[in-house]
Amino acid sequence: MKRSDRLKLNLEIIADELCLIFGKPASRLADEHKILDVLIATKLSQNTTDKSSYKAFNRLKEKFGSWENVAEAKESEIRECIKVCGLANTKARDIKLMLIEMIAKYGKLDLRFFKNISDEEIYDELLSFKGIGVKTASCVLVFALGRDVFPVDTHVHRTLNRLGIVKTNSPDKTFEAANIVIPEGRKYELHTNLIKFGRNICRSKNPLCSLCSFYSRCVFEEKSTYRKQSSKAMLENNFLILEEI
Ligand code: SF4
Known part of the structure; x- marks a missing residue:
């Protein structure tokens, strides 16, 4: 299997799992x-x-x-x-x-x-x-326009690197690398759910690795350390401004 096909398959699995955790975002109507x-x-x-x-x-x-x-x-x-x-x-x-x-x-x-x-x-x-x-x-x-593109902020950049989907050192480079492999039609959904995942579980500091469904596929070197530390309940921080505009 080609590397890009393997990454797409992994992303489908990640997207499905994120939907189980955070729900599937309502589809976005162009306006x-x-x-x-x-x-x-x-x-x-x-x-x-x-x-x-x-x-x-x-x-x-x-x-x-x-x-x-x-x-x-x-x-x-x-x-x-x-x-x-x-x-x-x-x-x-x-x-x-x-x-x-x-x-x-x-x-x-x-x-x-x-x-x-x-x-x-x-x-x-x-x-x-x-x-x-x-x-x-x-x-x-x-x-605003309902196009199938994949915005990359700091949470999306961090989580995709830790999940081994990309290996990049800036959100703009992650944008270039990820847009090629994100499954068609799932970009908006993955964007919003990766932000929720990054805010609540795969946090920049003190990620809650013991609660993470992706532990086995994660390539973050310190995951075993954080797995021992992170037994607290997940914090809820799911308000997204652009879902309200
Ligand atoms: S195991 Fe930890 S670092 Fe890896 S993806 Fe999950 S929360 Fe993030």
Whole structure:
């Protein structure tokens, strides 16, 4: 069997097991009206919890009413509004700048034309804006447009390396390596369930290896140490902001 076929088979098994643990995520309906919402929610969620970024997102919507109004607002007003989610200076500056650049480039804040262009063209468009990376663009493709791509954040990167699916040293490299082998039609499901797995079981620090269904296939060198330590119950941390947008 070819290596890529073996990895696909392993991923099918992992995806099935994750569905037993966390459930199968409800299918995601495309809604081109939500492209900017998803984009800004993803920006807000960087380096913070989904709960606090969701609060910041709702505050922005309530205070300004439209993304056009956010583009015209003072940076200090945006910063004050989103301070609950951390890195408010950078996020306020980047969001305002991105919205202004979009108005300059497209004439208005309307990205519905993304619905009619390819994934590659959407990546080209979004990556041309400062502060938008591959992960953020991938989230837009999946969560606003229902495309079958596989966003890789820090949890997905860590868990796929520990599970021996990839051997990479950055989320962007994991994105390249994983997208080739993730089974068609299961990318969204695997993305969301690997995040839940990474937050609750295969945590960055102190993974709960004694509770892990994948212990035998895991290639993490310290797994036997953590297996002895981790007998506490699984913590529940399953709120995902993009499932709420
Ligand atoms: S055994 Fe531990 S390190 Fe390996 S995948 Fe499971 S939780 Fe993660």
